[in-house]
Amino acid sequence: MKKLRKNRRISHVVWLCMGVLLVGAAAAVADEPAPVGEIEAAVEGLQMNMNILWTCIAAFLVFFMQAGFAMVESGFTRAKNAVNIIMKNLMDFSVGSLAFFLVGFGLMFGATNGLFGTTLFGLSGVEPGEDWNWTFLIFQTVFAATAATIVSGAMAERTKFVGYLVYSFFITLLIYPIFGSWAWGSLLDGDGWLEGLGFLDFAGSTVVHSVGGWLALAGAIILGPRLGKYGPDGKPKAILGHNMPLASLGVFILWFGWFGFNPGSTTYADGWIGYIAVTTNLAAAGGAVAATATSWILLKKPDGSMALNGALAGLVSITAPCDGVTPLSAILIGLVGGALVVVSVIFIDRVLKVDDPCGAVSVHGVCGAWGTLSAGLFNMDTGLFYGGGLGQLGVQAVGVLAAFAWAFGLGLVLFWTISKTVGLRVSPEEEMKGLDIGEHGMEAYSGFQIFSNM
Amino acid sequence: MKKLRKNRRISHVVWLCMGVLLVGAAAAVADEPAPVGEIEAAVEGLQMNMNILWTCIAAFLVFFMQAGFAMVESGFTRAKNAVNIIMKNLMDFSVGSLAFFLVGFGLMFGATNGLFGTTLFGLSGVEPGEDWNWTFLIFQTVFAATAATIVSGAMAERTKFVGYLVYSFFITLLIYPIFGSWAWGSLLDGDGWLEGLGFLDFAGSTVVHSVGGWLALAGAIILGPRLGKYGPDGKPKAILGHNMPLASLGVFILWFGWFGFNPGSTTYADGWIGYIAVTTNLAAAGGAVAATATSWILLKKPDGSMALNGALAGLVSITAPCDGVTPLSAILIGLVGGALVVVSVIFIDRVLKVDDPCGAVSVHGVCGAWGTLSAGLFNMDTGLFYGGGLGQLGVQAVGVLAAFAWAFGLGLVLFWTISKTVGLRVSPEEEMKGLDIGEHGMEAYSGFQIFSNM
């Protein structure tokens, strides 16, 4: 394997070295000096290879977050629906990878018409091989899939599999990439309009997490709550998750993967990786601590689910500002995120009466918005607390509102359309019996004695 | 730690820098030019360090696939045998690491006698330290262990622990390394014979996966089916796995690890990593989609186990051709693999009546063969559909047949010999009660109420 490969694949660095050698060849005996241009190119080529290496590894870490989402969501829901939620996570990534490759990537990063990219099948003109664009494609694919998979948590335990597949296809095909093109813009020409305003969202608190979170909100509203979630008096009942160790494993995997998500968004190998890893980790720690404390105060006990969601809340919050704030600001941003997620989960459950089994709307939507706004407060160049005035904060608010309008609005249209065509919700009988049997004809835990309807 | 280390460990790059400095020292005031040779060596040293970094990280990812196999195989089998299958995965890696280090590596990559390497204890002459060979050794060790561990899935729930240990020892000691030397050849001198024919197997669809898969087939045949698997009428009964979330976690871990397996087989840090990551990911996605669709058609519901095996089928299929096919070909290769694995699982179960609890023969053997052949169809240099004629396809078929003859043949001999000596199959009583109690004196899920014989 390696040898065959090595014969064919001579990287540009090696070519450059060879260039250096050839240039120097005649003079080699006399050991003549190397010209500046060749050396500069060799250094740039080496740095590029390092950037590719880092960006690919970061992409792999972000891919692994899919396992984290699958474990969190199955752990936080009932045993009778565990196969179903895992199938949704597996298939939204699979369908999304294909859709984003074929269309989404071009809409997001292609030559833009002002509103979205128009280079369909984005890499059609790029040769197979070592071009940087392939690395960028795999990195962006796993980001798109993250936005897609957030939604399954809010729609768990009652959504038809086929309806979910249709949703997955459209978010990675259209909804995510078009919004992304506004904030992160084209590879080929001008900025997106949000980017042009100076919108700061380093790794996607808004672009990935809020877009996913607001789509999740739309889905949960269109679906309605699970059977038995709200009593005749309208009071919410707790429907407990079936596997907290699995859910906690999922959170650890997500935290691990976030070291690809945030530091990886440098797409450049230098000391900023370490800096962003520090702010990311401190915010996650702050989120877990604050959610534990907040739940201890509000719910009388340090709640395990809240602590886990608190870590995620800290991570989502720091995703936008991670590169531009001090470590102390990062701790504060995480602490606020962790407290906020507890309050938001309770508010959505008890006041809005929207049934979000895993807290996805609070974690990704609400904390994504907070994190994006926090860049307007704490960014060391332009933030309110650093003498930057209200300008940056205003731009951040524009981005937050644009994401809500776009994702929630289109989400309502999409899920309503699905519900009127292929169908969005399973029958009450199937919901009682569990989607694993109903949708997939199998049980998650064959052999275990499990209480009925769990 | 770091300081002590840093004092002692001055890499060749730093030496080179020092060389550059020393050469330039007398002239430093006048800032004289650097000679070409020194610079070229410095660039090469940096690229080598980057290759080492990447190859090591890839090896770690491939190591982590052991966790994936353990979770998939325990999830797909019954609770009463979960400790046993995990012990087998742990011990085949451990025994295999020792056997491959001591003997296997030298058989595979040592100076060859035409049929295998003869440098026993491969690195005996290499100094401890920073030589590239150590990096290559750890990378090859985890590959060898992957081949070994594939087998446990097919032989699950009825194999004696001691018999399995003996098998593990011989595959990493002899069977895998000798075949590997034919396809991937010697570090020290000429090519292996398959390599000499122009056989294409970039990351081991045949060398690793088919070899493991055909050994698994031999083992499953010699063992015979689990008690109760086939009724008196010969009809197969489904024996359901006990933990689908665990199995799905395993598949996500394997997919994650495959980003080390395929892109890592470059053993070189440049843009090919990104390209191969794209083809690998698209094929896996295609495999999951096709297996879901195929099971939906054939079994009336989108089956969770089939979808998971479909992702693995796509990954195994793209392993040979991942570096030489277009992304669209990669999707197609994955789609075919995903459909094929469903048909193959059903065929082996119902027609051949070989009891393979996890589908290892279909995933690794059959899809490994398909992936290897697909290089003969879609390779952009030599494939049939790219004007290369039938030559490459013929060579690929030779490699596929050689792997089958070698691994299946030796597998029959090995497992038959084990069955006649230390014993291969547990007693019917132990099988009924479960291997966890019988072989290890413990339960996997102490405290849980589990239906008897599950």
Place this chain on the structure above:
Amino acid sequence: MKKLRKNRRISHVVWLCMGVLLVGAAAAVADEPAPVGEIEAAVEGLQMNMNILWTCIAAFLVFFMQAGFAMVESGFTRAKNAVNIIMKNLMDFSVGSLAFFLVGFGLMFGATNGLFGTTLFGLSGVEPGEDWNWTFLIFQTVFAATAATIVSGAMAERTKFVGYLVYSFFITLLIYPIFGSWAWGSLLDGDGWLEGLGFLDFAGSTVVHSVGGWLALAGAIILGPRLGKYGPDGKPKAILGHNMPLASLGVFILWFGWFGFNPGSTTYADGWIGYIAVTTNLAAAGGAVAATATSWILLKKPDGSMALNGALAGLVSITAPCDGVTPLSAILIGLVGGALVVVSVIFIDRVLKVDDPCGAVSVHGVCGAWGTLSAGLFNMDTGLFYGGGLGQLGVQAVGVLAAFAWAFGLGLVLFWTISKTVGLRVSPEEEMKGLDIGEHGMEAYSGFQIFSNM
């Protein structure tokens, strides 16, 4: 995201390239030679970026070990305490990250007064950005958290959550960093006293693992055994873990993370990564094999828990000597560690009658000591078996004893103080019912039928 970033973040390598370009600019037409100094700096900058990349990735792998500890410890204990142990793992990392950032890092690596660093809030003078110190901080943070989290396994199933939080705070704030400063010393000025003696502990067999293990011993002693662990006759009863697949997943994750722990302690990207990966892997394999064999002999069956702890024992043992011993020595060190852990677990359980539910004292304390001493035997420069005499072994013994005195002594004081203030142990009623309900008001496995008191 990327674009904004890229505009602002021009690494020193690029600046250097630009320097090279500018220097060469006027002369570019004539393609004049590059001066030596610029090139040397460019090469050094590239290697530094590579070191940062590697050290960050290693830190992420070590972070992921938190998931490993959480899975091992919850798997090895009862279902009724699974949420609690996971919350402890989550919170010791979170609290520890904050405490180590704010104080611990400065105590460990700040300008030293001879006994500890005095640069409180260690990085207060370091600008946000790409300074290497941020990378070093994240790497050291995950090490500190590893020491902290070891303790939870030994204190499982009976420790009050609030008492554990207090402990977590102090170990990462004070106990670990001060000892660390003795062995790994200051970033700013002289060596720590152990370092000055020539103490060898490459990646922390003593600094991380033994310190954690001896704290765990102190905690387990102050707490006393779990209810029902010792009968009226003083004979120990086995209290079985509830989820062996989860525990085994944890061990695989830890093994995976150890490739960051040991090879990462180079903090330098070159071939030593591969070498240390080889020694680390061989010792782990040896540990698993020896523990399996030892348990087979002593307990009549190859015990799953022992095999898993054996792999960990091999890993802990090789952590100190991994960079300075031959691969064959690494195998031997692992084999001894694996046998030792079985004997030690039985000895602590039956003779000392200290209740350590996960074997943390044996794995981390005892094998950490063995690993540290083994460097005095097998180190290729100074070890007893390499003509180095008894000197190195004596220094190693001093370090081992210092760690025991410091960690066990302070541990007794700390846990005794906690027990007399906020409280260390839950009530017998809560212990019977489970800490998940008592401390957190929730169950780990809602819906599953679980035998009472399990």
